[in-house]
Amino acid sequence: MKKSYKTALGLPVLAMATSLLAGCGSNRNNFAYDLDFNVDVKGQTIQMWAGFGSAINDVLDDVLDEFTRLTGVKVEYESKSSYPECLKAVTLAATKGAYPHVVVGYPDHFASYVKSDIIVRLDYYFENDVHNPTFEPEGQKFKITDFYNDYMVENQSVEFDENGKGYTLGVPFNKSTEVLVYNKSFFEYCASKDDLKDKIYVPASYDELETVGKNILAYFKDNNLYGKEIKNDSGKTVLDLRDIFAPDFNDATKRFKPFSYDSQANLFITNVRQNGGKYTEFDKATKRGYLAFDSQETRTGLTQLKKLYDENVLGIPADWNEAKYGSNPFKACKTVMTLGSSAGVANDATAGNKFEIGAAPVPYVNADKKFVISQGANLALLDKGSREQRVAAWQLIKFLSKYANGYFCSKTGYYPTCAYAEKEGGMWANVVKDSEFYEEDYATWLEQARESLSTTDMIRAETADVNLKHYIDDAKGWVKFVDAPFSGSADIREAVASITPWVFTGQRTIDKAISEMYSKLDDYVRK
Numbered sequence: 001m002k003k004s005y006k007t008a009l010g011l012p013v014l015a016m017a018t019s020l021l022a023g024c025g026s027n028r029n030n031f032a033y034d035l036d037f038n039v040d041v042k043g044q045t046i047q048m049w050a051g052f053g054s055a056i057n058d059v060l061d062d063v064l065d066e067f068t069r070l071t072g073v074k075v076e077y078e079s080k081s082s083y084p085e086c087l088k089a090v091t092l093a094a095t096k097g098a099y100p101h102v103v104v105g106y107p108d109h110f111a112s113y114v115k116s117d118i119i120v121r122l123d124y125y126f127e128n129d130v131h132n133p134t135f136e137p138e139g140q141k142f143k144i145t146d147f148y149n150d151y152m153v154e155n156q157s158v159e160f161d162e163n164g165k166g167y168t169l170g171v172p173f174n175k176s177t178e179v180l181v182y183n184k185s186f187f188e189y190c191a192s193k194d195d196l197k198d199k200i201y202v203p204a205s206y207d208e209l210e211t212v213g214k215n216i217l218a219y220f221k222d223n224n225l226y227g228k229e230i231k232n233d234s235g236k237t238v239l240d241l242r243d244i245f246a247p248d249f250n251d252a253t254k255r256f257k258p259f260s261y262d263s264q265a266n267l268f269i270t271n272v273r274q275n276g277g278k279y280t281e282f283d284k285a286t287k288r289g290y291l292a293f294d295s296q297e298t299r300t301g302l303t304q305l306k307k308l309y310d311e312n313v314l315g316i317p318a319d320w321n322e323a324k325y326g327s328n329p330f331k332a333c334k335t336v337m338t339l340g341s342s343a344g345v346a347n348d349a350t351a352g353n354k355f356e357i358g359a360a361p362v363p364y365v366n367a368d369k370k371f372v373i374s375q376g377a378n379l380a381l382l383d384k385g386s387r388e389q390r391v392a393a394w395q396l397i398k399f400l401s402k403y404a405n406g407y408f409c410s411k412t413g414y415y416p417t418c419a420y421a422e423k424e425g426g427m428w429a430n431v432v433k434d435s436e437f438y439e440e441d442y443a444t445w446l447e448q449a450r451e452s453l454s455t456t457d458m459i460r461a462e463t464a465d466v467n468l469k470h471y472i473d474d475a476k477g478w479v480k481f482v483d484a485p486f487s488g489s490a491d492i493r494e495a496v497a498s499i500t501p502w503v504f505t506g507q508r509t510i511d512k513a514i515s516e517m518y519s520k521l522d523d524y525v526r527k
Contacts, residue, residue, distance in 0.1 A: 031387050032120045037130045041392040042072035046385065047100035048396065049078050050377075051086035056174075059411040063404050070134045071399075073392045083377065087112065087490065090382075094118050101385050101393040104377045107154045107485030108493070110169045113382065114159045115487045120381040121159070121167040125394050132395060135403050142398050146418045147172055148472065154482040155378055160284055170378030171401045172417040174408070176343035177372050177480055178266060179466050181459070183336040184358035185238040189230065202337075206304060206363045213258040213313030216336065221246065226256070238355060240333050247312035255334065257315035259308075260326035262340035264316060265497035270373050271301040273481060274365035280492060280524075282484035289486030290526050293496075294514050301365065302503055302510045309504040318501060339363075341375055342463045343413045349455040357455070359462040361470045361478070372471060374480040376414060406442035410449075413460045415467050416442060422468075492521055 052060060057079050064075050078100075080086035087109045093099040094116040103109075113119035129142045136142070144152060156166035182202055190200035200216055203209040220226055226246055230239040244256045261267045272279045277297030282289045308314035320329045326338040327347040331354070338348060339362055348357055364370045379397045381390065400408070405421035408414065416422035422442055449461035471478045483489070499517060502508040508516060518525055 031385075031390060032381075032383055033124050035128070035387050035391055037128055037391055037394075039388055039391055041388040041395075043074070044386075044388050044392045045074040045076065046102065046389050046393045046396065047076045047078070048102040048104075049080055049086055049089065049100045050104035051080050051083035052104075053079075053081070056412055059408060063400065063408055066404065067135075067396060067399050071132075071395065073396070075396060083109070084490070084494075090118075091116065097384070099382050099384060101382060101389055102396055103380050103382055104173060105170075105380060106377055106490070107158050107170065107482060108487075108489040110155075110378075110380055111158050111485045111487045111489065113380065114169070118383050119169055120383050120390075121169060122171065122381065123168045125381070126168065129394075129398075132398070135399055140420075142402060144168060146402060146420060148418060150374055150472075150480040151175055151378075151417060154374065154485065157282075157482075158485050164284055170380045171397050173377060173379045173401050173405070174343070174412070174414045175374070175376035175417055176341050176414050177375055177467070177471060178263075178270070178339055178362050179342045179345065179463050180337060180339050180360045180362050181330065181345055181348045182338075182358050182360065183239065183330075183333075183355050185232075185236075185355035186230070186336050187358070188356075189232050189238040192232070202358070202360050203363055204361070205367070206308070206365050209259060209363050210308055210311065210313055213308070214311060216258045217247070217256075217312060220256070239336070240354070244333055252319060253321055255315075255319065257319065257335050258313055259337040260315045260317065260319075260329060260335045260339070262317065262325050262338070263497070264500045265493050266373050266375075267305070267316075268302075268496050268499050269483065269493070270362070270371060271305060271365065272298050273371040274369050275301040276366070276369055277301070279483045279496075280486075280489060282486050289484055289489055289492075289524060291492065291518060291521060291524050294518060298514065299510055302500070302513075304365070305500065306503050306510070314504075316501065316504065342415065342467070343376065345413055345459045345463045346456045349459055353455055357459050357462075359459060359466050361466055367477070370476070370478045371481050372478055374482045406445075410442055410445040410460075413463065415464065488524060492524060495521055 060077070064077055067073070068075065080089045083106060086103065086105060090099050090103055091112060099118060110119055126142070126144050131141065151172035155170035155172070156168050158169050159167045161167065180202070187200065187202055190196040196219065200212055200219065203212045220241070226241055226244060228241055229237045230241065231237050241256070243254060245254050247255050247257055249255050269279050272293050275297040277295045278292035280289055281292045305314065315335060317324055317326050320334060322328060325340060325347065326335060327340070327344070329335050330338040330348055331350045345359060362372050379401055381393055381397065385393070401417055402420055405417050409416050409421065446461055446464055449457040452458050470476045471480060496517060499513050502513045503510055
């Protein structure tokens with residue numbers, strides 16, 4: 001059943017929990033930490049809000065239908081169309097007590113919910129959780145240690161006890177990061193040419209990006225390739241430049257630049273980190289967050305990015321009159337590399353397989369600071385409902401984050417939250433083979449996707465391999481990071497997205513951009 005407003009059903013018998021979470025504030029609802037996890041909650045109704053678009057909602061509808069079939073709890077699901085809108089909706093509803101039982105959001109959203117005193121600490125739920133036979137295979141338990149540490153750290157960095165230990169406020173659900181998507185047909189063509197293979201390749205660092213980008217521009221100019229097709233030895237077009245011109249062409253929508261970067265907030269924040277700087281910081285003593293990017297590291301990073309932009313190696317969506325993304329310029333051969341969310345790589349796939357695409361890790365500034373931003377949201381329980389509804393909501397979180405996570409990821413391009421979803425569990429727990437949702441497991445899907453005729457499946461598989469073979473391989477040295485979440489950090493993130501366009505287009509100098517942003521965000525400047 002496909003719909004933007006979703007209703008589902010069901011939950012089973014749970015086990016007894018007697019202990020209360022140590023350190024819980026007296027202003028919390030007593031029901032939140034006084035639950036019988038053995039209570040029969042079949043037939044209960046709970047609400048869930050998220051900020052997904054229609055494509056993700058279609059998959060989530062199926063997942064919630066399956067949760068209903070297995071358990072019997074009714075889930076009234078509403079999409080608020082975007083994460084910021086979901087945050088606004090919950091914040092507004094908090095004044096009336098009309099918020100949902102379960103919400104999908106970022107850690108900085110959860111910081112706002114802490115301030116509103118509506119979010120539930122989940123340590124007690126993990127400590128007292130019991131096996132649910134309707135969707136948990138025999139012998140399985142639900143533990144904090146199930147989940148990849150990078151994803152859990154962000155959920156334990158929002159609210160702290162008197163000893164500075166973080167409470168667990170969320171469970172990872174739909175996780176992604178950034179990847180470099182490139183025109184594989186073009187780069188393979190270059191690799192086949194003796195005079196190009198050492199000049200044009202997929203760059204690993206920003207220094208390599210500058211070299212490769214300038215070599216691409218020189219190759220096109222020296223060989224008069226603008227306005228023409230580049231074909232391989234078999235006669236297949238690997239890059240169609242028939243309607244594309246040099247970066248200084250008077251029509252911006254037809255200009256070529258080798259590399260584009262989608263999110264200007266991510267570009268700024270990641271570059272600060274990769275240069276050894278700090279973006280923001282949270283003070284546990286004052287319980288406030290502060291700006292921290294007025295530094296030499298930030299200036300060094302912006303100077304390098306500005307140079308790449310001035311050399312026409314780097315472009316941003318606005319350069320092609322695009323609002324947010326570089327996928328359209330990439331598909332139109334106005335660029336051969338685009339950097340964006342791993343969850344959105346399907347948008348880079350061309351109609352009719354115009355050219356093959358590949359995925360690689362994002363470029364780094366320094367090999368010892370290979371930071372890549374952790375994206376995607378988490379599931380939280382809000383302080384609402386009867387004891388039965390709270391237990392039902394907890395079971396929904398378990399199901400979404402672990403037991404149905406492999407299926408959800410295979411259909412959306414998100415990364416699995418834990419090893420169980422990625423390697424051990426089936427796509428669905430306790431689903432019979434004649435079910436319409438039956439799949440072997442995520443690993444099997446990945447193997448099949450690598451050989452698929454579907455461009456979407458193939459690029460999702462390549463993106464998954466970037467995560468498996470690079471980002472979560474300790475030997476490769478990558479760190480998925482989330483900066484300190486606090487009330488207001490979402491506003492800071494939205495504001496700093498202006499810095500790189502200001503600097504690139506010459507609207508402000510680097511010093512002026514930083515000082516003006518500090519003035520604009522004065523509430524978050526240490527006094």
